[in-house]
Amino acid sequence: MKLIGRFMSPFTRRVAVSARTLGLEFEHVDLSTMTDIDEIRRYNPMGRVPTVVLDDGTILVDSAAIVDWLDEQVEPERRLVPVSGAARRDVLQLVSWATGAGDKAVVVHYELTRRPEDKIFLPAVESNVDQIRSAFGMLEKAAADGSWLVGDRMTQADIAAVIFLEFCEIVLADRLDRGDYPALVALCARAHGENPAFTETSPL
Numbered sequence: 142m143k144l145i146g147r148f149m150s151p152f153t154r155r156v157a158v159s160a161r162t163l164g165l166e167f168e169h170v171d172l173s174t175m176t177d178i179d180e181i182r183r184y185n186p187m188g189r190v191p192t193v194v195l196d197d198g199t200i201l202v203d204s205a206a207i208v209d210w211l212d213e214q215v216e217p218e219r220r221l222v223p224v225s226g227a228a229r230r231d232v233l234q235l236v237s238w239a240t241g242a243g244d245k246a247v248v249v250h251y252e253l254t255r256r257p258e259d260k261i262f263l264p265a266v267e268s269n270v271d272q273i274r275s276a277f278g279m280l281e282k283a284a285a286d287g288s289w290l291v292g293d294r295m296t297q298a299d300i301a302a303v304i305f306l307e308f309c310e311i312v313l314a315d316r317l318d319r320g321d322y323p324a325l326v327a328l329c330a331r332a333h334g335e336n337p338a339f340t341e342t343s344p345l
């Protein structure tokens with residue numbers, strides 16, 4: 142399979158880390174929505190990443206649909222989202238806080254980098270940043286006991302929390318204070334220490 146998108150896109154990076162964690166091979170097609178839009182549209186008419194092209198030519202879009210497909214390629218007990226019950230509910234809920242923060246961070250990033258300077262609307266930026274802080278506040282509470290977010294192994298909740306926090310630290314810079322999220326920062330260190338896919342896909 143091919144994975145289209147740069148690892149600077151946290152949604153693309155989440156797919157890459159998930160695939161590597163599950164031991165699934167992919168060819169990385171390192172295209173940017175800023176500079177390679179025509180090429181991306183050859184795979185995805187909307188020109189968005191991540192886009193996955195399966196070996197039979199099937200196109201998958203949206204990281205949620207893609208990581209769901211990845212999970213289905215492995216035995217139920219290895220899946221990054223537990224198959225049922227409270228653990229599944231909790232993982233999906235925590236992923237939603239993380240991807241919600243990611244959606245807002247992409248909005249802020251585009252507002253600050255893709256608009257003429259005199260058209261940037263700072264009140265909207267600050268309101269989005271507030272929402273991002275609230276989402277990480279929820280994840281910080283879940284991380285407070287110092288272990289994986291749900292159960293005793295890394296799940297999609299940990300992958301999403303780490304990747305979207307690291308993305309926000311890059312694009313929001315001094316608008317996000319990592320000192321406010323010590324448990325999440327510890328989770329990032331643990332994830333990098335136990336799973337090389339995080340460092341191998343680091344956007345920096």
Ligand SMILES: N[C@@H](CCC(=O)N[C@@H](CS)C(=O)NCC(=O)O)C(=O)O
Nearest residue numbers: 150151152174189190191203204205
């Ligand atoms: N909900 C989507 C969000 C993906 C997304 O926001 N991708 C951004 C890059 S990080 C993108 O393609 N931006 C270009 C555009 O939307 O036109 C997912 O989970 O895959």
